[in-house]
Amino acid sequence: MDEMKSLGNKIILVTSENLKDKNWPWHAIDEVFYMPEIKPSVWNMDHLVQGFSHLMQTRKVDAVIALDDYDVEKAALIRETFRIPGMGQTTHRYFRDKLAMRQKAKDSGINVPEFTAVFNNDEVNRFVDKVPAPWVLKPRSEASASGIKKLSSKEDLWEALNNLGEERHLFLLESFKPGDVYHVDSLTFNKEIVFTSASKYLAPPMQVSHEGGVFRTKTLGRYSDEFQALDQVNAKVLSNFGLMNGATHTEFIRSKDDGKYYFLETSSRVGGAHIPDLVEASSNINIWREWAKIEDALLRGKTYEVSKPTGYYSGLIVALIKDKEPDYNQFECEEAVKFLPIDYHVGIVYKSKDSTVVQERLDKAAEKIHAEMLNILPPKSKPTS
Numbered sequence: 001m002d003e004m005k006s007l008g009n010k011i012i013l014v015t016s017e018n019l020k021d022k023n024w025p026w027h028a029i030d031e032v033f034y035m036p037e038i039k040p041s042v043w044n045m046d047h048l049v050q051g052f053s054h055l056m057q058t059r060k061v062d063a064v065i066a067l068d069d070y071d072v073e074k075a076a077l078i079r080e081t082f083r084i085p086g087m088g089q090t091t092h093r094y095f096r097d098k099l100a101m102r103q104k105a106k107d108s109g110i111n112v113p114e115f116t117a118v119f120n121n122d123e124v125n126r127f128v129d130k131v132p133a134p135w136v137l138k139p140r141s142e143a144s145a146s147g148i149k150k151l152s153s154k155e156d157l158w159e160a161l162n163n164l165g166e167e168r169h170l171f172l173l174e175s176f177k178p179g180d181v182y183h184v185d186s187l188t189f190n191k192e193i194v195f196t197s198a199s200k201y202l203a204p205p206m207q208v209s210h211e212g213g214v215f216r217t218k219t220l221g222r223y224s225d226e227f228q229a230l231d232q233v234n235a236k237v238l239s240n241f242g243l244m245n246g247a248t249h250t251e252f253i254r255s256k257d258d259g260k261y262y263f264l265e266t267s268s269r270v271g272g273a274h275i276p277d278l279v280e281a282s283s284n285i286n287i288w289r290e291w292a293k294i295e296d297a298l299l300r301g302k303t304y305e306v307s308k309p310t311g312y313y314s315g316l317i318v319a320l321i322k323d324k325e326p327d328y329n330q331f332e333c334e335e336a337v338k339f340l341p342i343d344y345h346v347g348i349v350y351k352s353k354d355s356t357v358v359q360e361r362l363d364k365a366a367e368k369i370h371a372e373m374l375n376i377l378p379p380k381s382k383p384t385s
Contacts, residue, residue, distance in 0.1 A: 001028045003292035009299070012059065014052075016041070041070040048074060049081055056082060062299050069267050072096045073141075085298075087244070087268060094241040095248075095268040098140045099172045101241070102263075108240035110233065111262045113253075115174035118161060127173060128154050134176040137161070141170065150176060177262060179255045182226070183217065184234040185271050185279050185287060186248045189294050189304045193238060195287075197279045197309075198230040202362065214319040214366045214374070215273060218358055219282040222311065226254075233261050243268065245298060247291040249275070274340055274347055278316040281337055281351040283309035315350040315358040317365050318342070321373040330368070335361050346373060 001011050005028035013024065017034040024032075033051065035043045055061070064084050066075035076092035078084065093100040105112045116127040118137075128135065137160055138148040151157045161168055180200060187195040202216035220227045234250055249271035251264040270276055270287050280286045290306055297304035318340070326346040328339045335357060340347030346369055350361045 003289040007296040091242045105263045113175045179253045218315040281314035282312045313355040315362045318347040322375045
């Protein structure tokens, strides 16, 4: 929003009522409208359309931008209803619905873990008889690793499915593939991928979400075999999914069994968990600001070019801790380029020309956090933002 404002655009924010007190960049926002939530991050879509209709009577809206996963569906509906350019409701499902994206990837010849919808009992039974446990039961539209269940027996699976009740159709079932998990963060302009950063999770989000612990990720060298392989499969995903413009965050797993890269999920947004800070440290590319420049170029019919990325390695570590504010003095070093101000969390970004130095800093920080600071359970005074 700050970048779009600096480029001369008028910014209208539509957000949830319970986010009124969030630390928005108010200096960049011209108007704000609030929507009540039916349940977390869910709005009455008919009311959204009605409200937007009133807004459009006196304001010309040229672009609608979704800031996170939960906004993608809302933005697509508004674009379709009011004929505003951008991703529509058909394409948005490939970037929001994990069942739709898996089927699209499979149809496009992209490796995906074996999966099935859970609508039909016979199909579920056929799947679990054919595909060995463990399996993963996961929400089709959640924006994080929350809500995912790892199951090892048919009995546990059917208990979990029965417990879902009327929400069963909102889930899918897939084979659990052990392996290294990666994320690829990209910028696309007029169907061309103009920037790519590839990183390896040292502690996958699903593991941290379910077991607690320390979240860590580290960028890959642009000329490494891992980067090259991920760059190719990421381009295949975005091309087949029909992405035209904007930022994407896509995840893959390299199977320990066969060494192949498998598509896990994608999203038409900037990655969460402070991944943009990781990307910027290694490349000097701020993907939030570059996304704004892409949208501005599209609005004005201009060309867009991204700067050449710098060749650093970077690492990110984030963990839930007991104190509201960590003592960052004990983590001071030449490679620590950013300390993240998050209540009840420690968050550090490291940067170096040497990949092994970044790894060492992440390892040492993780040891210290585990030994002295880590809080597995949420604090009683949980931050609101």
